Amino acid sequence: MKDVKGKVAFVTGAASGMGLGMARAFAAAGMKVMIGDIEAEPAQRAVDELKGKGLQAACVKVDVTSLEAMQEAARKTVDTFGKVHVLCNNAGVGCGGRSETAKMRNWHWVVDVNLWGVVHGLQAFVPLIQSHGEGGHVVSTASVAGMISIPGTGPYNATKYAVVGIMETMMAEQKDANLGVSVLCPGLVATNLGTSARNRQDQYGGAAKPNPKDAIAGSLADGLDPDIVGRLVLEAIEANQPYIFTNPALAHLMENRFRNIAAGNAWAASSKALAGVKQSAKLPG
């Protein structure tokens, strides 16, 4: 999307952190921004801040774990601003713990917010973006933890790999369409992710103070300024950039993963079980 001025963006998790950074960057570029967040008061403060600068913004309280709530948020966005062009599936929660020992309710919480929240966003908003023919862009926030597996955060990593998979699939499906598709894979960013359990819904155990043993709940204070990430996402939408990384210095970790994957294929090629088996080098699709 080269010309974002006057276009409408819906951003989940925009009351705080990177989502707020996106809302600020989009509004400053002349976009109309609908903030969707489970925390109503910070969302309203964000709207007041933007409106105080003469920018266009509104908010809706939404829990991304509910498809119906996301569909209602989509209706409110169109009622308020007429159309929607940009969706940022950004709301997410940090949750540490190993896959085999993390509390099951935390597994369900992180999957419901970080994975189902993205699916609900796509289902509720993409048909609306496609309906007006003016084009648009979808950005989902994954993480470098969707590219490399950080020990001690199995459930979180699982959701972020899933988001990368969904968005890479969409990139291929939408390559000839008027819809840009990006996946945001931040490194450390100085946000409130370490206190995610402030928003934990009752069905997952309710609100709680951060667990000091959580790998993710460690200090994020030295991370990147989330407003820089907001400006980076705007730049990526304008450039139709599919992968949005915030810390290129981490590239070696991803290259190391690809080397390990290549070694796995080389091992299979020399295995006794596959010796002499002829297979196609193509996949369907």
Ligand SMILES: NC(=O)c1ccc[n+]([C@@H]2O[C@H](COP(=O)([O-])OP(=O)(O)OC[C@H]3O[C@@H](n4cnc5c(N)ncnc54)[C@H](O)[C@@H]3O)[C@@H](O)[C@H]2O)c1
């Ligand atoms: N901070 C980092 O270092 C980092 C790194 C990689 C990826 N991420 C991802 O970035 C995204 C944004 O997180 P952040 O770091 O800005 O944290 P943050 O806590 O500052 O912001 C997250 C926002 O999501 C909202 N939210 C939480 N649960 C919700 C729900 N069920 N429905 C609607 N809104 C909900 C929160 O109220 C908050 O406003 C998340 O997906 C996170 O996993 C963060």
